[in-house]
Amino acid sequence: MPELIVCLVVALVVLGPERLPDVARKLGRALAEFRRATGDMMDEFQINTMLEDDRPRKPPVAPAKPEAAAAAAAPQADAPAAAAPSGKPDAGRA
Secondary structure (H helix, E strand, C coil): CHHHHHHHHHHHHHHHHHHHHHHHHHHHHHHHHHHHHHHHHHHHHHHHHHHHHHCCCCCCCCCCCHHHHHHHHCCCCCCCCCCCCCCCCCCCCC
16 A cells, blocks of 8 residues: 555656646556456457357367378389389390
């Protein structure tokens, strides 16, 4: 309480008795607008949270097994490789 009284006395000295009521009124309006905006934001957040809770949940999708993904991405080892000229003569051919 004593700090508040000191702040009011300093404001009275700095602003003067003519401007102090106007500044206090503007400060009060700004605080009211801030409270109203934060209240609206909290209401919207709570509504969205309630709507999200009411939605049916999808069952979680099981992640793909790493072995299956690696096998699908890797080339087949059993498949014959395409014959590419290597520059060396083939020993089995004449």
